[in-house]
Amino acid sequence: MSETSTIASSRSSESRRQAIDLSSVTHPLGQYGTIRLTGASADESSSSTKPSAADHRRLSPLHAQYTHGQTVAAANRGYLRQGREKLIPPEDGRASEGGFRKEIVELKESFEIGREPHERYANHWPKEKEGEGGLVGFGDDMMKFFGTCKDLHVQVMRAIAMGLGLDESHFDAYVDVGDNTLRLLHYPQVDADVFKANAGQVRAGEHCDYGSITLLFQDDRGGLQVKSPSGKFVDAIPIPDTVVINAGDLLARWSNDTIKSTIHRVVEPPHDASVQVFPPRYSVAYFCNPNFDRLIEAMPGTYNAEVEKKYEGITSGDYLVQRLAATF
Numbered sequence: 001m002s003e004t005s006t007i008a009s010s011r012s013s014e015s016r017r018q019a020i021d022l023s024s025v026t027h028p029l030g031q032y033g034t035i036r037l038t039g040a041s042a043d044e045s046s047s048s049t050k051p052s053a054a055d056h057r058r059l060s061p062l063h064a065q066y067t068h069g070q071t072v073a074a075a076n077r078g079y080l081r082q083g084r085e086k087l088i089p090p091e092d093g094r095a096s097e098g099g100f101r102k103e104i105v106e107l108k109e110s111f112e113i114g115r116e117p118h119e120r121y122a123n124h125w126p127k128e129k130e131g132e133g134g135l136v137g138f139g140d141d142m143m144k145f146f147g148t149c150k151d152l153h154v155q156v157m158r159a160i161a162m163g164l165g166l167d168e169s170h171f172d173a174y175v176d177v178g179d180n181t182l183r184l185l186h187y188p189q190v191d192a193d194v195f196k197a198n199a200g201q202v203r204a205g206e207h208c209d210y211g212s213i214t215l216l217f218q219d220d221r222g223g224l225q226v227k228s229p230s231g232k233f234v235d236a237i238p239i240p241d242t243v244v245i246n247a248g249d250l251l252a253r254w255s256n257d258t259i260k261s262t263i264h265r266v267v268e269p270p271h272d273a274s275v276q277v278f279p280p281r282y283s284v285a286y287f288c289n290p291n292f293d294r295l296i297e298a299m300p301g302t303y304n305a306e307v308e309k310k311y312e313g314i315t316s317g318d319y320l321v322q323r324l325a326a327t328f
């Protein structure tokens with residue numbers, strides 16, 4: 001987590017593109033699988049309001065009513081109650097020894113939002129309610145933010161293209177549909193004793209995300225950790241107005257492993273011994289994917305001869321559904 005890239009605070013996509021220093025995107029993604037973009041919180045523009053902790057709080061008491069809206073793998077929309085998702089560490093030898101216990105319940109719940117309109121699936125919006133704590137405008141705000149993040153995905157893929165010596169627009173037709181997922185996460189308040197009593201207790205278990213990149217927006221509570229190339233988990237300390245961008249497994253596969261996906265997890269925040277309670281933590285993850293109908297095979301420039309391609313081609317949608325199905 002030592003690499004930081006800066007996006008100019010200007011909102012035009014052209015100046016954003018120019019402000020992304022290519023070597024500071026492609027190089028750290030290849031080495032660490034993670035970068036931080038500062039000045040890109042996306043909440044500075046009223047047209048792209050970032051989901052706030054207040055939005056999460058408005059939503060979370062309603063979650064209990066959402067049993068009808070629970071997500072299934074293919075739809076990937078709706079509410080995921082605590083314990084429903086079980087993040088699985090990578091099976092390629094990078095996982096921590098003893099770091100995964102099947103019986104551990106991850107202390108989190110989430111609400112998943114997909115692209116609109118969609119041919120088959122609808123989002124499970126809560127009923128709009130007037131008054132304090134109401135959810136008026138919630139769906140519109142979320143979809144505006146969805147669009148802002150979708151654009152940022154395109155920009156980052158352009159930076160990656162140029163970093164690989166490809167035409168800037170090389171990936172545009174791979175990511176223009178926006179088959180992405182906006183996830184609002186709530187990690188409930190928890191007693192420090194829970195972590196003391198259960199070795200391996202986590203808020204979110206170690207895992208890699210599945211798609212191309214993930215944009216992560218944290219509150220100021222802390223607890224997110226990223227595994228460094230040395231195998232040590234390091235704190236991804238929250239920095240205001242900063243987005244953590246993690247490379248996902250499909251990007252690693254697509255890049256013939258030139259880019260590494262990032263192992264990360266959420267544990268109890270850094271604290272001293274006197275702390276008895278960890279307050280709730282809220283975060284927003286925006287999982288980006290190539291268009292579901294696109295065949296993903298090694299990008300040009302990541303192999304010399306056919307035999308150097310490490311993976312079979314697979315469509316983005318098939319890949320994602322396989323990965324999601326394994327976690328439920």
Ligand SMILES: O=C(O)CCC(=O)C(=O)O
Binds near residue numbers: 185224264265283284
């Ligand atoms: O809450 C966070 O900071 C991380 C969430 C995450 O890694 C995930 O939902 O895949």
Ligand SMILES: [Fe+2]
Binds near residue numbers: 207208214264
């Ligand atoms: Fe993740």
